[in-house]
Amino acid sequence: MADLTGAVIEVQSKAEKDYYTSAQKRYMSENTFTVSSDLRALDRLIFFETIMFRWQSWLGSGKDYEGFLSPGMEEQIRKSMKETAPIIAQIQNDLGLTKSQRDKDAFESVGAYIVKLQNAAKAHGVRREKQLTKSIDLTKQLFAMVGAYQRSDEHERKKLGFEKPEDIILWIEEYMKPEFDAVDEHFRANVQKFWVGQL
Numbered sequence: 001m002a003d004l005t006g007a008v009i010e011v012q013s014k015a016e017k018d019y020y021t022s023a024q025k026r027y028m029s030e031n032t033f034t035v036s037s038d039l040r041a042l043d044r045l046i047f048f049e050t051i052m053f054r055w056q057s058w059l060g061s062g063k064d065y066e067g068f069l070s071p072g073m074e075e076q077i078r079k080s081m082k083e084t085a086p087i088i089a090q091i092q093n094d095l096g097l098t099k100s101q102r103d104k105d106a107f108e109s110v111g112a113y114i115v116k117l118q119n120a121a122k123a124h125g126v127r128r129e130k131q132l133t134k135s136i137d138l139t140k141q142l143f144a145m146v147g148a149y150q151r152s153d154e155h156e157r158k159k160l161g162f163e164k165p166e167d168i169i170l171w172i173e174e175y176m177k178p179e180f181d182a183v184d185e186h187f188r189a190n191v192q193k194f195w196v197g198q199l
Contacts, residue, residue: 003043004028005036011050012065015057020050031097038095045091048084055081127187134183138176145171 001009001017004024011017023046033039055077058064069077092098149162157163162171 003046004039005043007043009047012054016050016054019053020046023049027097031095033095041091041095045088045095045097048088048091052081052084052088123187127183130183130187131180134180138179142168142172142176 001011001020003009009020011020027042027046033042058069059074059077063069064073089098145160145162145168148160149157149165149168152160154163162168
């Protein structure tokens with residue numbers, strides 16, 4: 001039987017082997033471990049849990065693999081279990097396997113998500129403000145252009161560069177719309193990309 005890092009592990013009974021492999025599969029299927037040090041810590045955890053399983057079995061049956069336990073041996077096993085329990089708890093906590101640690105991680109994840117939402121909302125607000133400013137500026141330019149066109153004669157319109165109404169429509173299509181759209185394009189390319197697919 002091998003541990004998660006490939007080292008060979010020997011146990012003293014089929015029940016211990018079943019316990020070890022079951023714990024290994026359960027931890028790996030229910031959790032995600034991203035670094036090798038986590039796997040080594042998990043190997044230690046499963047080892048200590050298997051030892052605790054062994055001692056509990058011995059105390060429950062009143063005998064170890066060699067025969068009945070003496071009162072002194074039972075006391076030594078209880079002492080060993082008391083010393084090992086905090087080690088197991090510490091490894092579980094370090095790996096985020098305890099309920100309190102999972103609840104804390106979940107709370108922090110929710111908190112981080114809310115902060116992202118707030119930042120995204122603020123950025124959207126800034127974008128809308130820029131769009132409003134740009135649209136007012138462009139609309140005023142359009143109004144001024146239309147007013148100048150209406151007040152001008154043919155010679156003056158040539159100087160303005162708008163000889164016919166279609167020239168103003170062309171300005172809207174070729175200048176006004178791209179200028180307005182550029183605000184949104186800049187937002188998507190430089191701000192929104194940081195949270196696309198995350199919110």
